[in-house]
Amino acid sequence: MTALPSSVLEREHRDLVAGFESFIRRELVPLAAEVPEPVDGPPRDLRDYVRKRSAALGFYGAEYPEHMGGSGMPVTALVQLHHAAGASGCSLAPYALAGPDGPSWLLTHGTPRQIQDYLVPMVRGEKLRCLAMTEPGSGSDAFTITTKAERDGDDWVLTGRKTFVSNAGHADYAIVIADVADSGSRAGGATAFIMALDHPGLRRGQRYFGMTGEPLFELVLEQVRVPMSALIGEEDGIGASVEFAMDSLAYGRLMVAAQCNGIAEYALKAGVEFARQRQAFGQVIGSYQHVQEHLVTSHAGVETAKLLTLACAELVDRGEESGENAALAKLVASQTATDVVDRSLQVHGATGYVRGHPLEYLYRHIRMMTIIEGTSEVQKVIVARAMGLG
Numbered sequence: 001m002t003a004l005p006s007s008v009l010e011r012e013h014r015d016l017v018a019g020f021e022s023f024i025r026r027e028l029v030p031l032a033a034e035v036p037e038p039v040d041g042p043p044r045d046l047r048d049y050v051r052k053r054s055a056a057l058g059f060y061g062a063e064y065p066e067h068m069g070g071s072g073m074p075v076t077a078l079v080q081l082h083h084a085a086g087a088s089g090c091s092l093a094p095y096a097l098a099g100p101d102g103p104s105w106l107l108t109h110g111t112p113r114q115i116q117d118y119l120v121p122m123v124r125g126e127k128l129r130c131l132a133m134t135e136p137g138s139g140s141d142a143f144t145i146t147t148k149a150e151r152d153g154d155d156w157v158l159t160g161r162k163t164f165v166s167n168a169g170h171a172d173y174a175i176v177i178a179d180v181a182d183s184g185s186r187a188g189g190a191t192a193f194i195m196a197l198d199h200p201g202l203r204r205g206q207r208y209f210g211m212t213g214e215p216l217f218e219l220v221l222e223q224v225r226v227p228m229s230a231l232i233g234e235e236d237g238i239g240a241s242v243e244f245a246m247d248s249l250a251y252g253r254l255m256v257a258a259q260c261n262g263i264a265e266y267a268l269k270a271g272v273e274f275a276r277q278r279q280a281f282g283q284v285i286g287s288y289q290h291v292q293e294h295l296v297t298s299h300a301g302v303e304t305a306k307l308l309t310l311a312c313a314e315l316v317d318r319g320e321e322s323g324e325n326a327a328l329a330k331l332v333a334s335q336t337a338t339d340v341v342d343r344s345l346q347v348h349g350a351t352g353y354v355r356g357h358p359l360e361y362l363y364r365h366i367r368m369m370t371i372i373e374g375t376s377e378v379q380k381v382i383v384a385r386a387m388g389l390g
């Protein structure tokens with residue numbers, strides 16, 4: 001096949017991406033082959049090793065500025081690394097890049113001391129965190145929360161219940177969003193706090209097993225007393241978390257879009273390879289138009305989603321990203337990947353349906369992508385508003 005349109009946007013960072021792909025091929029694929037695939041992801045020590053090795057090679061956390069421990073890698077490069085991780089089909093590759101248990105853009109709004117104490121060790125891959133935002137009564141309306149933070153002298157006391165928190169099984173720190181509206185502070189509203197997961201009063205509650213990956217946890221806060229230094233940004237951070245979160249949400253949505261595109265590319269390749277060798281009625285199935293329809297539609301979708309993601313990343317690097325573009329990219333990429341995995345599984349017939357086949361796993365794994373970092377409906381609300389509707 002001749003060069004794809006997206007390759008034009010990929011030229012600038014080709015060497016960096018090739019270096020990352022080589023790291024996956026030479027180091028991660030052999031490691032992944034040594035361990036059986038457990039239901040809830042690769043073993044902890046292996047993930048720790050991958051993260052630290054990748055940080056040492058300059059991939060993990062590299063998107064953060066130098067004074068925060070990274071190297072200021074542009075977002076156009078980063079989305080290509082996330083894409084490459086998904087497209088590799090290697091179960092360890094996603095752990096080589098900072099994800100939802102890694103450094104958080106919320107922390108870049110911290111004081112210099114908070115950046116040194118929390119963010120820098122996360123950027124280096126030495127510490128992990130989780131984000132406790134969702135509550136039993138509020139998911140999409142993430143800032144309508146009942147978890148309260150009340151001021152008591154120099155301390156804050158947090159009480160409430162969070163749910164569906166990823167990575168709470170192994171993280172070192174929890175970033176907790178609580179409402180300070182009744183605190184009598186000069187500003188009210190949603191505010192981010194950071195604390196150790198074993199902080200007195202903070203405990204894991206109900207554990208939920210998803211369709212793939214690690215369990216999600218309820219986090220219960222019973223009179224959790226923390227000092228002012230636990231409030232991200234301290235006085236300036238009071239009630240500012242909606243604003244802080246908007247940057248990091250748009251950023252996170254682009255990364256999800258890139259991962260989806262990578263997974264879709266992997267699934268499409270598997271479908272094409274299978275269709276070129278599997279025979280039915282005396283011919284390879286790829287010669288039948290119904291099978292071609294599945295694969296060509298997928299190809300068009302992957303290329304479209306990839307172009308959109310790369311173009312949005314470039315807008316971020318130019319400081320022109322608007323939020324609705326990231327929403328649009330996430331909306332398109334997550335639905336495209338869901339459809340592509342489904343079609344490729346269909347092309348494989350029973351071969352793709354059985355446990356142990358990569359497509360059977362991806363069919364379950366991809367399902368979360370239209371829910372996490374804001375559901376598809378919420379992305380549509382954002383885009384509709386930008387269109388002057390509602």
Ligand SMILES: Cc1cc2nc3c(=O)[nH]c(=O)nc-3n(C[C@H](O)[C@H](O)[C@H](O)COP(=O)(O)OP(=O)(O)OC[C@H]3O[C@@H](n4cnc5c(N)ncnc54)[C@H](O)[C@@H]3O)c2cc1C
Nearest residue numbers: 131132133134138139140141164165166368371375377378
């Ligand atoms: C794998 C996974 C990992 C997660 N990890 C975390 C985590 O680490 N930390 C955390 O805090 N949370 C986490 N979550 C929770 C996630 O953020 C929420 O599930 C998500 O925001 C949606 O909220 P909800 O599930 O409560 O659905 P709801 O908000 O109750 O929505 C239910 C349905 O209504 C639709 N809907 C809601 N509002 C509107 C509207 N205005 N217009 C149209 N439709 C609407 C939604 O799109 C959805 O289809 C995770 C979820 C999953 C699945």
